[in-house]
Amino acid sequence: MERIPILKMGDFLLVTIQVDMHDRLAMTLQDDLTERISRTGAHGVLIDISSLEIVDSFIGRMLANIAGMARVLDAATVVVGMQPAVAITLVELGLELPGVRTALDVDKGMRVLRHALGRPTPQEADAGAEG
Amino acid sequence: MPALKDEMLPIRADSDIVLVRQAARSWSIDAGFSLVEQTKMVTAASELARNTLVYGGGGTVRLEALEENGRRGLRLTFEDRGPGIPDLELALRDGFSTGTGLGLGLSGSRRLVNEFSIESQRGEGTRVVIARWR
Numbered sequence: 001m002e003r004i005p006i007l008k009m010g011d012f013l014l015v016t017i018q019v020d021m022h023d024r025l026a027m028t029l030q031d032d033l034t035e036r037i038s039r040t041g042a043h044g045v046l047i048d049i050s051s052l053e054i055v056d057s058f059i060g061r062m063l064a065n066i067a068g069m070a071r072v073l074d075a076a077t078v079v080v081g082m083q084p085a086v087a088i089t090l091v092e093l094g095l096e097l098p099g100v101r102t103a104l105d106v107d108k109g110m111r112v113l114r115h116a117l118g119r120p121t122p123q124e125a126d127a128g129a130e131g
Numbered sequence: 132m133p134a135l136k137d138e139m140l141p142i143r144a145d146s147d148i149v150l151v152r153q154a155a156r157s158w159s160i161d162a163g164f165s166l167v168e169q170t171k172m173v174t175a176a177s178e179l180a181r182n183t184l185v186y187g188g189g190g191t192v193r194l195e196a197l198e199e200n201g202r203r204g205l206r207l208t209f210e211d212r213g214p215g216i217p218d219l220e221l222a223l224r225d226g227f228s229t230g231t232g233l234g235l236g237l238s239g240s241r242r243l244v245n246e247f248s249i250e251s252q253r254g255e256g257t258r259v260v261i262a263r264w265r
Contacts, residue, residue, distance in 0.1 A: 093239035
């Protein structure tokens with residue numbers, strides 16, 4: 001069966017969605033991620049959607065579900081890399097992804113996760129915490 | 132208004148929704164739409180194709196390339212022979228859903244296009260027509 005790979009890096013799980021997902025594949029990713037969080041005890045999930053050309057209400061709901069389930073399992077979620085045209089369309093569609101943290105790129109997303117867990121990198125700690 | 136070109140696609144499975152999105156993308160590009168216009172049209176097509184599949188039990192979409200007074204456009208007609216929508220006004224409201232979705236399919240896709248019309252007969256089916264112009 002077709003699956004989207006989930007990479008583990010330290011305490012974090014990383015997912016890059018690179019295909020135009022059909023609905024069942026999106027549901028499988030949601031289930032797989034939830035299962036992996038619970039099995040590995042990961043405390044952060046980063047989902048890179050920079051290759052996605054659209055986010056409709058189904059994918060939006062999947063992202064919100066993942067963030068919700070992760071929260072219940074004590075993990076923070078950040079969605080990174082949304083294309084500007086996708087963001088414009090999402091808001092017009094009426095989908096504002098409540099409860100889903102976002103960041104512009106993977107770097108910034110990792111920083112959001114580290115801050116959420118109260119562990120900035122040494123450089124960031126030296127520079128002082130960000131607001 | 133006669134279409135410059137038209138094509139009919141079936142909507143019978145999840146994978147057909149992906150094919151409808153791809154077709155809507157390539158026809159939007161052919162119509163000269165900007166990236167944002169393309170994205171809006173493809174997103175609306177995705178929502179309506181899913182409605183056709185989930186609520187209408189499957190159906191078809193017809194794509195038509197349009198031209199009027201030098202303006203190019205794209206029209207999509209989604210048709211199913213499902214149970215129909217008993218209360219259209221309610222179905223067009225944000226947040227209304229009888230299924231597992233967010234209830235944004237109809238109301239949301241209406242905001243993404245220039246023209247939107249819906250007809251539904253109980254027990255006979257539903258037809259939704261959307262169009263976007265450059």
